[in-house]
Amino acid sequence: MKLAWQNIFHDRARFLATVLGVSFAVFLMVFQGSLLVGFLRAASRFIDASDFDIWITARGVQAFEFGATLEARAREMAAGVPGVVETGRACMAFAVYRKPNGKQQVVALVGADSNLGKHFPVPQLAETTESRLLDSILYDASDRDLIEVASLPAAVEINRHRANIEHEIKGFGGFLGVPSLFTSYRNAARYLGFGPEDGMYILLRVGKEYSVSDVQQNLRQRLPEVDVLTREEFAHKSRMYWVIKTGAGSAILTAAVLGFLIGLVVVSQTIYANTIENIEEYATLKALGASRFFVARIVLIQSLICAAAGSILGLLAVVPAMNYARSLIPWIHTPWWLPVMMVVLSLLMCSLASVASVRSALTVDPGRVFRA
Amino acid sequence: MPDQFLAVEDARISFGKGSARVRALRGVSVTFERGTLSLVMGPSGSGKTTLLSLLGCLLSPDEGIVFVDGVAVNELSVSEKTVLRRQKISFVFQAFRLLHSLSAIDNVALGLEIREGKRADNMVRARELLLQFGLRGKLNHDPNELSPGEKQRVAIARALAGDPPILLADEPTASLDAEAGRNICQILRSQVDQNGRTVVVVSHDPRWKEFADRMITLSDGQIKQEEQGNKA
Numbered sequence: 057m058k059l060a061w062q063n064i065f066h067d068r069a070r071f072l073a074t075v076l077g078v079s080f081a082v083f084l085m086v087f088q089g090s091l092l093v094g095f096l097r098a099a100s101r102f103i104d105a106s107d108f109d110i111w112i113t114a115r116g117v118q119a120f121e122f123g124a125t126l127e128a129r130a131r132e133m134a135a136g137v138p139g140v141v142e143t144g145r146a147c148m149a150f151a152v153y154r155k156p157n158g159k160q161q162v163v164a165l166v167g168a169d170s171n172l173g174k175h176f177p178v179p180q181l182a183e184t185t186e187s188r189l190l191d192s193i194l195y196d197a198s199d200r201d202l203i204e205v206a207s208l209p210a211a212v213e214i215n216r217h218r219a220n221i222e223h224e225i226k227g228f229g230g231f232l233g234v235p236s237l238f239t240s241y242r243n244a245a246r247y248l249g250f251g252p253e254d255g256m257y258i259l260l261r262v263g264k265e266y267s268v269s270d271v272q273q274n275l276r277q278r279l280p281e282v283d284v285l286t287r288e289e290f291a292h293k294s295r296m297y298w299v300i301k302t303g304a305g306s307a308i309l310t311a312a313v314l315g316f317l318i319g320l321v322v323v324s325q326t327i328y329a330n331t332i333e334n335i336e337e338y339a340t341l342k343a344l345g346a347s348r349f350f351v352a353r354i355v356l357i358q359s360l361i362c363a364a365a366g367s368i369l370g371l372l373a374v375v376p377a378m379n380y381a382r383s384l385i386p387w388i389h390t391p392w393w394l395p396v397m398m399v400v401l402s403l404l405m406c407s408l409a410s411v412a413s414v415r416s417a418l419t420v421d422p423g424r425v426f427r428a
Numbered sequence: 429m430p431d432q433f434l435a436v437e438d439a440r441i442s443f444g445k446g447s448a449r450v451r452a453l454r455g456v457s458v459t460f461e462r463g464t465l466s467l468v469m470g471p472s473g474s475g476k477t478t479l480l481s482l483l484g485c486l487l488s489p490d491e492g493i494v495f496v497d498g499v500a501v502n503e504l505s506v507s508e509k510t511v512l513r514r515q516k517i518s519f520v521f522q523a524f525r526l527l528h529s530l531s532a533i534d535n536v537a538l539g540l541e542i543r544e545g546k547r548a549d550n551m552v553r554a555r556e557l558l559l560q561f562g563l564r565g566k567l568n569h570d571p572n573e574l575s576p577g578e579k580q581r582v583a584i585a586r587a588l589a590g591d592p593p594i595l596l597a598d599e600p601t602a603s604l605d606a607e608a609g610r611n612i613c614q615i616l617r618s619q620v621d622q623n624g625r626t627v628v629v630v631s632h633d634p635r636w637k638e639f640a641d642r643m644i645t646l647s648d649g650q651i652k653q654e655e656q657g658n659k660a
């Protein structure tokens with residue numbers, strides 16, 4: 057125990073190099089992991105924000121952002137299926153937004169019925185007067201620079217229809233590279249020029265006493281022309297579409313996987329090198345009669361001290377980096393388990409690497425200890 | 429029946445395979461009597477270090493038997509050999525092999541910890557051992573602050589921590605100047621005379637002859653000559 061600390065204290069420069077190596081790895085793994093986790097979360101955030109059980113989409117729709125129209129009467133047909141207790145509608149399409157200063161900007165327009173759930177970004181009756189509700193619009197704080205409204209409410213145009221920007225919200229920042237605007241379903245359908253027969257997403261709430269999958273089967277039989285997915289299925293499909301089928305998503309996935317592997321390799325390499333440095337001395341201990349356990353414990357303690365210090369430093373560096381990144385990449389997200397998992401994995405890799413590197417010292421090679 | 433306190437019987441060992449095969453020992457039988465200092469000599473590559481490694485349970489012979497404290501070591505498992513080494517055998521190396529990050533006293537205390545476990549009085553006993561070898565002013569010095577002779581005395585103090593009956597030294601004076609070397613010879617001799625330890629020294633250094641009870645000369649993996657030392 058004392059030896060472990062003394063080795064660290066005595067070779068401070070090497071300790072620092074080891075700690076920096078580990079902290080870089082932890083930083084890399086947490087940062088890249090946050091990009092991937094945030095991306096996956098953002099890819100299904102609208103679906104997750106609804107609290108309905110079943111989504112009906114046009115056949116083959118891959119992600120919320122790329123919907124297609126379906127027949128609006130599917131909603132009435134679905135409502136008649138036993139177990140369906142409530143229905144709602146949502147849509148999303150690109151539109152042209154005209155700022156108060158006259159400039160134009162392409163935006164993603166999201167429309168939804170106000171019963172979709174309290175997390176879903178949609179103007180609520182309580183927040184706005186009945187008369188205004190018709191053309192009330194919300195935007196996300198991260199898109200403020202592109203929306204360019206000086207004060208709220210602001211009169212703007214969407215697809216040449218009059219509209220009113222009423223509120224700023226948080227948590228639904230730009231993921232498509234264009235700002236998003238949120239409004240009621242009725243409103244969005246009007247801006248997007250939906251006819252009375254057009255719909256896009258039909259959401260269904262299933263009664264507590266019914267099984268969601270039974271209702272889903274039943275709906276599939278009655279509505280063979282459309283896709284009927286549970287919320288989790290659609291969310292998963294959306295995430296997989298974004299992360300695997302789009303270039304941006306695959307790049308983020310690849311970067312995260314590489315970051316993870318590189319992180320683990322850096323940790324192992326750093327610790328391995330650090331242990332190998334003293335391998336002669338571990339061989340001496342063994343020759344003096346120390347048990348494998350005795351030597352392994354010293355090596356392990358020394359590595360874990362390095363790993364713990366490196367992890368703490370890495371996490372300390374990640375906090376400001378994440379805060380800064382969030383201003384550029386609003387959807388980046390670090391769940392609590394990500395740094396915990398990365399640190400635990402780093403400690404594990406440290407232990408493995410140090411024990412692996414010391415294995416050769418545990419069987420003392422006499423040529424080694426007697427060498428001049 | 430000779431005393432099988434420390435002995436090898438018809439030991440053979442080779443390294444490598446095929447044409448690179450080196451037969452380091454080719455049937456060596458030798459007994460080291462309790463309470464004696466034996467000197468092993470011979471040209472480079474004659475198998476001196478290999479013989480010492482067998483005696484120290486660091487290597488096992490391909491054929492033949494090694495006895496330590498009357499026990500045939502061949503039959504022991506690796507961890508049993510470690511235990512035997514911990515209880516009975518200590519080494520002194522040409523390169524000292526002190527732990528570079530520990531002070532002189534911590535090096536000796538670690539030797540005590542390995543042999544006897546963590547004990548409250550380890551530091552006191554480590555200090556006593558170092559004082560015994562005239563290292564009073566050097567207790568808290570790091571190895572790199574010590575002269576070669578001082579390093580070897582610290583290493584001997586560490587080897588004697590835990591009071592092992594057998595001391596195996598490979599070229600203990602080769603890295604030292606004449607005076608320091610002589611000092612080490614005297615120290616190891618006194619371990620025999622005063623503490624009854626059994627010491628085996630491998631060395632080219634002719635100075636050892638006057639301190640040895642017996643001299644064994646190896647050549648090409650075999651014992652070429654055995655003679656009485658000046659002390660006998």
Ligand SMILES: Nc1ncnc2c1ncn2[C@@H]1O[C@H](COP(=O)(O)OP(=O)(O)OP(=O)(O)O)[C@@H](O)[C@H]1O
Pocket residue numbers: 423443444450451452470471472473474475476477478479
């Ligand atoms: N681990 C090993 N692998 C391969 N060959 C070895 C090994 N250990 C020793 N040898 C060979 O065995 C022979 C005897 O080696 P040993 O070290 O015992 O000689 P030595 O008498 O101690 O020599 P020196 O005086 O140079 O220290 C040498 O030829 C050496 O190359």
Ligand SMILES: [Mg+2]
Pocket residue numbers: 426476477478598
């Ligand atoms: Mg040798």
